[in-house]
Amino acid sequence: MMKFWMAPGGLHIEPGETRDAKDLARIHGQSFYRGWPSEEFERFLADKASPVYIACDARRRIAGFALIRNVADESELLTIAVDPKWRGKGLGRALMEAVFADLLLSPARCMFLEVDEQNQPAIRLYEKLGFATISSRKGYYPRPDGSAATALVMARDLG
Numbered sequence: 001m002m003k004f005w006m007a008p009g010g011l012h013i014e015p016g017e018t019r020d021a022k023d024l025a026r027i028h029g030q031s032f033y034r035g036w037p038s039e040e041f042e043r044f045l046a047d048k049a050s051p052v053y054i055a056c057d058a059r060r061r062i063a064g065f066a067l068i069r070n071v072a073d074e075s076e077l078l079t080i081a082v083d084p085k086w087r088g089k090g091l092g093r094a095l096m097e098a099v100f101a102d103l104l105l106s107p108a109r110c111m112f113l114e115v116d117e118q119n120q121p122a123i124r125l126y127e128k129l130g131f132a133t134i135s136s137r138k139g140y141y142p143r144p145d146g147s148a149a150t151a152l153v154m155a156r157d158l159g
């Protein structure tokens with residue numbers, strides 16, 4: 001089955017493939033203090049349990065992506081990142097909605113995620129999409145100054 005969702009800015013969303021690993025590592029590295037090597041993305045991309053959704057143009061230039069992991073009836077958002085040039089245009093929301101649409105055909109009934117409690121853009125996005133905070137984890141994210149940030153654990157039913 002061909003998977004394809006429309007996205008703002010003339011882009012679309014489709015499943016990520018092994019060849020995308022370097023682009024995903026680059027965008028991820030622009031977005032987080034601790035990036036992941038492209039080999040890590042290659043492993044996710046090779047595993048059916050951790051699908052990647054990319055927002056890209058007709059020439060497959062990638063503007064953002066979401067990576068999830070499905071275990072039984074739960075799905076976890078491992079990461080979502082949009083190229084800084086493309087932020088604020090609705091791609092983050094479009095990626096999450098594509099994920100929800102795809103999961104309707106899967107056994108997953110609930111999605112979880114962790115987010116830095118100071119990451120307002122991401123928290124606002126998740127709240128708008130119906131996620132609620134269910135707990136927090138102190139000392140979860142390392143910071144450049146050696147301190148550690150608290151993570152909120154958020155959850156949403158998938159219907």
Ligand SMILES: CC(C)(COP(=O)(O)OP(=O)(O)OC[C@H]1O[C@@H](n2cnc3c(N)ncnc32)[C@H](O)[C@@H]1OP(=O)(O)O)[C@@H](O)C(=O)NCCC(=O)NCCS
Pocket residue numbers: 031032079080081082083086087088089090091092093094114115116119120121122124125126128
């Ligand atoms: C979080 C992120 C993926 C959002 O992507 P985006 O494409 O810019 O988001 P959208 O344009 O789809 O915005 C959707 C909603 O998110 C919220 N939002 C997005 N950017 C925001 C900002 N800078 N400040 C406040 N709220 C913001 C808004 O509520 C927005 O809805 P609105 O446009 O109706 O107001 C992006 O900022 C990013 O890549 N950040 C770095 C990586 C990261 O922190 N990922 C999350 C880790 S858990």
